[in-house]
Amino acid sequence: MNNFTSQDVDLIVIGGGPAGLAAAISAKKNGAQNLIIIERNNWLGGILPQCIHDGFGLEIFHEPLTGPEYAQRYIDELKKLNIPYMLNSMALEITPDKKVFVASPEDLFCFQAKAIILAMGCRERTRGQIYIPGTRPAGVYTAGVAQNLINLKNMMVGKDVVILGSGDIGMIMARRLTLEGAKVHAIVEILSHTNGLPRNIQQCLIDYEIPLLLSHTVTEIQGINRVESIIISQVNEKLTSIKGKERKIKCDTLLLSIGLIPENDLSKTCGVKLSPVTRGAIVDENLETSVQGVFACGNVLHVHDVVDFVSLEAERAGKSASECILKEQRKEKRIHIEVGDGLSYVLPQYISRDTDLELSIRVLNPREDASIGFFDKDALLKAEKFRKVHPAQMIKIKLKKSETKNINTLRVEVLQK
Amino acid sequence: MSDKSDVLVIGAGVVGCAITRELAKFNLKTVLLEKENDVCGGVSKGNSGVLHTGLYYPKGSLKGKLCVEGRLMFPKLAKQLNVPYKLCGKHVIARTDEELKDLEGLKAVGEANGAKGLTIISGKELNKREPKVDALSALYSPVAGIMLPYLFTIALAENALSNGVKIHVETKVLNIEQVNSGYKVTTTQGVFYTDIIVNSAGLYADRISAMLGLDKYKLYPCRGEYLILDKNCGELINSMIYPVPPKIAGVLGVHLTPTIEGNVLIGPSAEFINMREDPRTTKEKIKQLMSGAKELLPSIPLNEIIYGFSAIRSKITPPEEKGSRDFIIREDIENFINLIGIESPGLTSSPAIAKMVVQMIKKRKDIKEKIDFDPTRRRTTPFRESSRSQQASLIKGDPTYGEMVCRCEHVSKREVIDALNNPFSARTISAVKYRTGAGMGRCHGGFCLPKIIEILTEEYGMLPKEIYLNNQKSPLFIGTTKELREKQKSE
Structure with a gap:
């Protein structure tokens, strides 16, 4: 029972x-x-x-x-x-x-x-998922956990901080920690561009003079009991660290904003x-x-x-x-939306009836003056222009019922100039 | 300071705890000293958690004998102590003609040590059992098993404690002197007098021995790194997958071990290091483990790695010497028993080592078994190991069972509180982790950490500054948010 x-x-x-x-x-x-x-x-x-x-x-x-x-x-x-x-x-x-x-x-x-x-x-994502080598001391937090502890519990995670990852939470936490009296030594980003919204770069980093180190990553965590320092290194195009381009930053806390x-x-x-x-x-x-x-x-x-x-x-x-x-x-039909050049994904993945659609789209790389096109086989159904596209900014595009009526396939891609 | 004890054990790793629990069966005053704030602080928690069958150790060696004996003692002990284990079997795989010959050698050694049921199977048969593993042939050991080494060590200590043994944590031995009728042991927590000392100090056993002038032992710290795969990879393998051991450093080579919790362990590496306290993971070894794992199981999803860790072996074999020296277990001075170089298969051997040490003590003391020794340990029923109906009963009996603290491992608030109420007063994040599994999952504490902190502050009245990851040197917080700003203002 x-x-x-x-x-x-x-x-x-x-x-x-x-x-x-x-x-x-x-x-x-x-x-x-x-x-x-x-x-x-x-x-x-x-x-x-x-x-x-x-x-x-x-x-x-x-x-x-x-x-x-x-x-x-x-x-x-x-x-x-x-x-x-x-x-x-x-x-x-x-x-x-x-x-x-x-x-x-x-x-x-x-x-x-x-x-x-x-x-x-x-x-x-946590430290283990990107295999950061080093010791396993107290003082390594994901940015969201640190935000919870500081904002909901009033517990201060550290006073000398390095942040890995320039996602929005990382940048917002850089500002938050600064306001709470901590010194944020740097935000370290492995890519050559930031991963967050432009407004956060301005309002969280530039306004507070927090250094942003692009094309850099954390290669080692040091300190047996509590974080004592970290090693950062510049990376090449393959995102691997460059020998001789390492440097040590003394800190008691490493925040991870890595996805x-x-x-x-x-x-x-x-x-x-x-x-x-x-x-x-x-x-x-x-x-x-x-x-x-x-x-x-x-x-x-x-x-x-x-x-x-x-x-x-x-x-x-x-x-x-x-x-x-x-x-x-x-449900009337089932059309798979094909993800074409320049895009990481399009959501939804399927269409099941004739109706107005709203698609969520992310591009693979930052780009200026880009057009996103919708095709049924080789026939262009629609194209939409953007002054700037960025992987960190989701693009929303609406397709009217009339625009997709009678299609048999649908492919979305960034149009080549 | 304390009353004089009959036996004083130094070091609460798995070997020290097994010995102490064995001694608890007798009419003896037994004391166990541990320098850390909890039991199982060292390599006892950082290993593959494997019950070995004795394939690797020469006939007549202590390693071979104690490994087989310990393995046979384990099922009964696990039942008494209420700790999980699984005899999932093990395949040592051969991928070259040379390795094929090695399999025969391993089988012969194992059989000489008394291991039962060893068979060599074809690559085709292996493929049926382990569809993702390809090899020419494999040596199959049906009785090799897996267990949770930290839970086993904690259970041994707790059971010893409930049978009258005294365990002192945060008690580091500073000096040992021979006095009239025994030993005077000076520690960070005062002086202890005892008739007999058992030195099971692991990585520091040579230093403890040297305190009595026996400085002939030298230990070579050898770091082993591991990677852990997410539980959703649990179906990759059904048994342990080992390579033929490389002919260096007396190690078994990078292997794949399923864990009781359903993860897969990759490792360990073997690297001799200079410092004993250097528990790093390194880029080089992480790479090496990944490629080692790929060799054993080409389709292994390395993007499912959730964490890496390392621990330090206490090797008595110098780096330049190939092979592996035997355990040293002997009464070097009257009433002073040294256990030196207890590396793999120390975990499997620990129950047999405990019996052996007690036999040695019997020669010195007229000891009798206590009639009231209770070999069983009560364990808080883990929510996740219960059926849905049992879970409903648990919650009806205690609402804290219905509050999940750890989302990945489904650990309830009841289990966390019981873990924090451990007899060693280890109220740390790690103490909860090793007792309940909270924080070991894929989010690695993202959800449970704030919840455990809430329990520490609300149920135990702890301040942020008093909350530690492992010990008092590893605080999670520098204080409250206001404290830092106030301090800066006053400066």
């Missing part, structure tokens, strides 16, 4: 961060009734409460909000709509027939769902197929994964640079999930 608590729901949203909140709200507004959000932390909003800087909400609310303010707008709406949620609760497993096992202090639950929205977000990985361990338990490029689920324009009735949105699907886009994407997932529950016919 099973002694866990079984419960039927129409929709279960896994994760109460920006994606989960927006998805649940949208699902309810589109007719889903019996739904619940599962959140493993004891707060809603995911990573947002620790993002106390502003700049959120420009796209949706047309004003700069802090992370907690942005989250609160969605939490207020969630409460207004009486959408139930469970805190301190972690989904352990999803079965292919859409049973979700959830551990909570109250009980072990088994939710039988008609639809599931995956909104678990992402995790940070985010969609957290799909749970998705795998029900057999969702993942893309090796985005490391998130392969989806169609409804954001439905390879498992019927399972949808994905936000950073668990692909890593976003702006939270507004997470919320907008999640709204689409919520709408699709509610249509799935209400049994609306959604």
